[in-house]
Amino acid sequence: EKDGHDWFMRKEIHEQPRAVADSLLGRRTPEGRLHLDEMRLSDQELRDVDKVIIIACGTSFYAGMVAKYAIEHWTRVPVEVELASEFRYRDPILDYSTLVVAISQSGETADTLQAIRHARTQRSKVLAICNTNGSTIPRESDAVIYTHAGPEIGVASTKGFLTQLVACYLLALYLAQVKGTRYGDEIDEVMRQLEAMPDHIATVLASADAIYAMAAEHVDTRSVLFLGRHAGYPVALEGALKLKELAYIHAEGFAAGELKHGPIALVESGLPVLCVVPPAGRDQLRDKMVSGIQEVRARGARTICLVEDGDDAITPYADTVIRLPKVPVLLQPLVAVVPLQLFACELATRMGHDVDQPRNLAKSVTVE
């Protein structure tokens, strides 16, 4: 049942090209317009949306952070992303023109469920992004985008996360189509880029051995930092969460621009720092990231850089380079997170931990 893999998690990491492809399947009409099966909100209702609030927990929250960048960029609708557990306790400002998007792989997370119940009492429309057909959160929502990851057994979310990202991009593009903020051919172009992602993810998976070799060098590590910018920032947070969950080591993700505002004080000789470098097309972002990498390296950090193929500007400052396929910055999380999943899975395995059932964690968190 694990298809020859030692863990469900490793199997699920390798299923990601298919999971992403399945989550993209059947989303376009023969005329090429985006179509979402269980949208159930009318075009007029969506046109009336003037604010989006995304609520989620853990890995799903990081998907929500990427969604914010995509929705705001393509639709110009303001987006807030909020931890579900905080949401209803702060008296959030909601009304009928607020679209609340709940992201939950399981569809049973209590914090997220209570948050959408609160949103509905305020007359907001709720759209669920969910991987589990008929679970409570989609049942209590006005609309659903189902992801097609298939069952995710490993407690640590992997293919669930990638397919949530796909659903978020689809939602952002759909809103852009309905609101007319982007032309059809632009939406088409992004859909083509998305449809190329399964192959790009497969390319990253094909170099898993290099990442495993790197993990082998880090079995004595007690602390790791992850840096990213833009859509790479949630990737850094997700990489750190995976390491905490599976390897039980201290790991923190930061927006690289924040380094100088505090976290750089943590850097000492030999500290591994994983850096998600923005694609070269985004030179301003990329160059700022390079200077962050230089700063930590000057203080003795061991830098492991996830870099777009063909971008050699980082090589002089990287102790290890991991190549990523060339993709647009907003879609980069779909490839950049994969080496971080492999790294955490392998490191935890080498440390002798149960990767599928990490201590103290449950797959569905059904209590607040």
Ligand code: M6R
């Ligand atoms: O089922 P959900 O997406 O609502 O779950 C949310 C979190 O509990 C979940 O992502 C958790 O952080 C995972 N263990 C991450 O690997």
